[in-house]
Amino acid sequence: MNVYAIRAIYLFEMARMWRTLMQSVASPVISTSLYFVVFGSAIGSHMVDIDGVSYGAFIVPGMVMLALLTQSISNASFGIYMPRFSGTIYEIHSAPISYVEILLGYVGAAATKSVILGTIMLVTARLFVPFEIAHPVWMVSFLLLTCITFSLFGFIIGIWADGFEKLQVIPLMIVTPLTFLGGSFYSINMLPPFWRTVTLFNPVVYLVSGFRWSFYGVSDVTVDISVGMTLLFLVMCMIAVRWIFKTGYRLKA
Numbered sequence: 001m002n003v004y005a006i007r008a009i010y011l012f013e014m015a016r017m018w019r020t021l022m023q024s025v026a027s028p029v030i031s032t033s034l035y036f037v038v039f040g041s042a043i044g045s046h047m048v049d050i051d052g053v054s055y056g057a058f059i060v061p062g063m064v065m066l067a068l069l070t071q072s073i074s075n076a077s078f079g080i081y082m083p084r085f086s087g088t089i090y091e092i093h094s095a096p097i098s099y100v101e102i103l104l105g106y107v108g109a110a111a112t113k114s115v116i117l118g119t120i121m122l123v124t125a126r127l128f129v130p131f132e133i134a135h136p137v138w139m140v141s142f143l144l145l146t147c148i149t150f151s152l153f154g155f156i157i158g159i160w161a162d163g164f165e166k167l168q169v170i171p172l173m174i175v176t177p178l179t180f181l182g183g184s185f186y187s188i189n190m191l192p193p194f195w196r197t198v199t200l201f202n203p204v205v206y207l208v209s210g211f212r213w214s215f216y217g218v219s220d221v222t223v224d225i226s227v228g229m230t231l232l233f234l235v236m237c238m239i240a241v242r243w244i245f246k247t248g249y250r251l252k253a
Contacts (some may be wrong), residue, residue, distance in 0.1 A: 005097040009105025010112075011078050017113050024075075025117060028067050032121050035063050036128040039185065051218040057131040061212040062184025064121050065146065068114050069179060069204070072147050075142060075169045076110035076154030081161055089251065099245040103155070110151035111144070118143055138156050138223070139214035145230055146207060152237035159250050178204045183212075188220045203229060 002202060017024045039059055083089040113133035125131070133139050159169050182204030188196050199205055200221075210226025213219035219226065244251065 002097055002101050005095065005101050006105045006108070009102065010109045013075075013109030014050050014112065015105060016079075016115070017075075017109075024113065025120065026168050028071055028117060029120055029124055030075035032063050032064040032067050033124055033128070035059070036125050050151050050190075051216070053218065054129075056129040056211060058187075058212075059185055060122075060125045060129055060131050061215050062182075063116055064125070064181045065204075065211050066145070066176070066184055067121055068118050068146050069150050069207070070171050071117050072110060072114040072150035073157060073175060074167070074169070075113045076107055076151040077158035077161065077167050079106045079110055080155055080158035081164075081167060081171075084159070084250070093251070094187070103245075107148065107151045107155055110154060114147040114151065115143060118131050131217050134217045135214045139211070140213055142207075142211045142226075142230075145227075145234070147212070149230060149234040149237060152234065152241060156237060156240050156244065159244055162250075175204075178202050179208070183208045183220055203233060206230065 036056070036059075039056070047054065050058045083092060088190065115151045157170055181199065182202045183199070188199045188205060191199060206226040206229035208220060209219040210223050210230065213223050213226070243249070
């Protein structure tokens with residue numbers, strides 16, 4: 001294992017975050033804070049409790065999860081797309097670095113950025129909405145697992161995309177709507193039976209539900225299913241990445 005190569009890629013990607021703090025950290029934190037102000041403090045004070053949790057506190061895990069998903073995908077996809085766009089990916093290929101080490105460097109940096117961002121958002125949310133974390137170990141586990149999984153997914157998107165506009169298609173047109181429809185602002189148990197069944201086909205439901213359970217001990221689906229679905233998506237991403245490296249899809253041409 002070439003630790004120096006992993007460290008070089010990792011530090012290079014992390015340095016890009018510090019150079020673009022307004023875009024990488026400040027912008028998503030401010031946007032999410034506005035949700036906490038409007039939905040948590042203003043509207044939430046007039047809403048009934050959901051599963052014994054105040055509405056303002058109820059939406060905190062969903063809002064944090066929305067930011068984690070979008071930022072994990074964006075960080076990882078942009079990180080691997082730029083070397084492809086500029087042509088420096090061929091220099092990486094010519095170096096004595098394995099595909100596993102390339103993956104660890106880029107995905108590790110993207111996941112680290114998302115973890116930092118998620119932590120900042122939790123601290124920021126605490127300024128607007130009082131909430132408690134019933135299962136802190138599970139909360140951290142869900143946080144890490146989500147960041148790693150969707151950083152892998154973003155890595156795949158970054159290789160698939162052949163233009164800057166495609167980097168934003170899946171996060172904006174698919175992931176964000178699925179997150180809003182996945183119980184971020186409500187419990188799916190509040191839906192009619194037909195729509196509740198339809199919603200269960202939304203994979204984001206299991207992420208939000210499991211993450212919310214780690215906070216308040218309440219969930220729309222059992223935590224075992226939430227963990228299982230997240231691990232399943234992680235395995236699917238790993239299989240896709242292995243195929244990409246094996247075939248050299250858009251990496252060697």
